Amino acid sequence: MPAATARRQSRTKIHDKIQELSWNPTFATPVDKYPTDYTFEKAPKKDPMKQVLRSYFPMEEEKDQRVFGAMDGAVRGNMFRNVQQRWMEWQKLFLSIIPFPEISAARAMPLAINAVPNPEVHNGLAVQMIDEVRHSTIQMNLKRLYMNHYIDPAGFDITEKAFSNCYAGTIGRQFGEGFITGDAITAADIYLTIVAETAFTNTLFVAMPSEAAANGDYLLPTVFHSVQSDESRHISNGYSIILMALADERNRELLARDLRYAWWNNHAVVDAAIGTFIEYGTKDRRKDRESYAEAWRRWIYDDYYRSYLMPLEKYGLEVPHDLVEEAWNRIWNKGYIHEVAQFFATGWPVNYWRIDGMTDEDFEWFEYKYPGWYDKYGKWWENYSRLKHPNGHGPIAFEDVNYQYPHRCWTCMVPCLIREDMVVDKVDDQWRTYCSETCRWTDKVAFRPEFKGRATPSMGRLTGKREWETLYHNWDLADIQKDLGYVRDDGKTLTPQPHMDLDDPKKLWTLDDCKGYPFPSPNITLNEMSDQERDEFATQYKAGGPAGRFAGRP
């Protein structure tokens, strides 16, 4: 017990005092490591962030103790006797991705600190930095616990390697790399805070946990709610900065550009992943449980778009109404999440988790929540179940189930799954496919050193070997799997499996079952075509779907 009680100094005095720490340098100024095209000369003074480390550290320590207590409890209480494998398997993907965006957010903070001259916001950003170190390591620890206590550790055991080399990794990686690279404000404020944190952490950290609980996992909610409780501070960091940016009219065009890019990319990436986890990773088919679309409408459309973004219009923010509506249209009318889940399941042989098939009970729920679902997707999932055990046939991607393997979107790297929306364009001397007009615009127009006639020398670039399939063009499937390292410790059984049946070794696919299937790269193939072939291909591709059907083959 403390011998003397700490008398609390008044909060206002404390905050005023902390503002005395910064000064105007006269000998040398902090190095401009991370350029931005935004200007903050006219930025108004903001209220100081209420960040006092004296209360921050004990507060977070207490939150940690609750998390660690819950972890001990879950292990002692045999939580894993009640978790659904269908759900846990998708955590192998989710928890391989998410610690990276978290740590990237930590690394992004100096970009914002350096870009915004007002010291009032610096403290809040520095505290966010260490919050993000907390989030990243707390999530790694959760995954470690899963690896130790869940029935099938394969896939958790190679987690960070697999995230780096798998066919879905880049999809998640943008949500992270996008925070730390390119124009400092585009990255660390608009992409990270204004869109990723303010809009999409709701689906990540609120909708995901409740679905986890419904699948017997009450640890993920404990950890992620603890993470989410730091988020409102981060959201106000971003809000201060966007208000400062709006104060200077020269920034408005850039803000409009960045909001379009960031909104669309976050939608493409986060809705793809989290939508799939929530709709296809759950066993909870109560009709009154919220579907991802319903959650999206509530959290993102109503709470974010209508209550957060739209009020910023009066300060001069150009809100991308059309893209918000189109994102909803993709989710609700164009089957975005179903198409993505189907793509993931098609690609099961080159990932590192097991994907459960859908049953009649699932069909019924999907039909109820998304009327018309069965006619589009039911048959393919029936084929998936039919082909789930190795029995002389190939993995579903190599069997004739009327599924045209999709082309990747060069920008968001999710494939062009809504076939009619695919755009083909020659950019930087290469034929590229895009899932949507906005993704084409992002590559061809937004991420360029000039925008609407003005120089944007700080804007980032899209780089890397963006089509995963290019790395393995026409390799044999079994060689790809070996190269990726997605093989279990007997040296032959695959880490991924298209089912949950661990009880019988004969049901498990091995490298041998995957020999003799060459895996071509759609983009290389596209670039080998003549102009006429390419036009024909595009017309045919766009006439295909839904559910990946070939044009003219119902």
Next chain:
Amino acid sequence: MADTLSPAQTPTQTPTGRVRSVPKLVFTDAEAGALEFPSSNSRSFNYFKPQRLRATMYEDVTVDVQPDPARYLTQDWVYGFAKGRGGYPTEWTAAKSSDWHWFRDPNQEWEQTIYKNNARLVRQVEQNIANARNEGAFERWSPAWSRTVAWHVGAWMHPEHGLGMHVFVPAQRDAPTNMINNAISVNSMHKLRIAQDLALFNLEASEARSDFDGRAHLEAWNDDPVWQPVRENTEKLTAIRDWLEAVVAANLAFEPLVGELFRAGFVMATAAANGDFVTPTIMGVAESDLERDLSYTKDLVGGLTHDEEHGRQNIQLFGEWLSRWIPESLNAARSLAPVFSEPEHSPVTFEDTLARARERVREILGELEIPTPKELDQ
């Protein structure tokens, strides 16, 4: 197992009579050991080599979270800067390593240690201040010492803040591995925390004593000639582009020559003789932070000087950096000489203290097998 209910079949009768839809727990037996199959016992992260036989918790939650094209990142970074590669380019420091991923933080910092340590330290500081206040300790300071605390100890909050916010926070963006960046980010929080503690201590003193000028530190830092070289040194540290040069210049030159000289060499050595038992405890906390921060810095720098391929060039490079930054910090230290003779009771002399600070640098560099730059003796 086949006849278990699915969560959907669960309209649940509650004791209150209301029917609620609640997902029902299902017995799945999905716990470790329920079945044997290939990899059913593969329960460790197998993509990195632990430093010792078994990976520590710290390694498990830290290694490879920041990916690297030199390891598994086959598609490379998918965003780039307008002028240069994205991700964490190794050319952001002039130092070279044959494998940056060798480094492990000797403090093994991760979520749990960060919050435990820092929470413990803030509680310690708060408790010391509360005790001092309740015992009327502030009132017992002589007016001269009170001025020293307001003016000089007050001024010291600024370099702590400046280093935390504009040297270490930016440096943690840049290093090629998560292990290095996390160690640096913890370093930055130490600095920012101590800066705030000093500011709030200053507030406390100004509430306890009517002659304590709570704004004097601003004048001292901005205008007092005694402090200008320290400010200049601090500001110049924020202007370094190379993240490792910044860490080396801050932790191996500025900290021993200026930081320790002032915090331990002056405040901790002088305060008690002037009836002040509380200020040294705050500085003592900063000193214990420094031990941790030095420890990771030494491991990092030492690893690079012992790099089989690049060790020799690294030693030369660190020598150049130190030849540039040691004079800067010696100059800052010397400007503080008058501070040592201000208090009524001065049990230490500036020259002895500076000699010890130099000795400390010599010791550290000796451990790292970096030749002591001649500038240290000038």
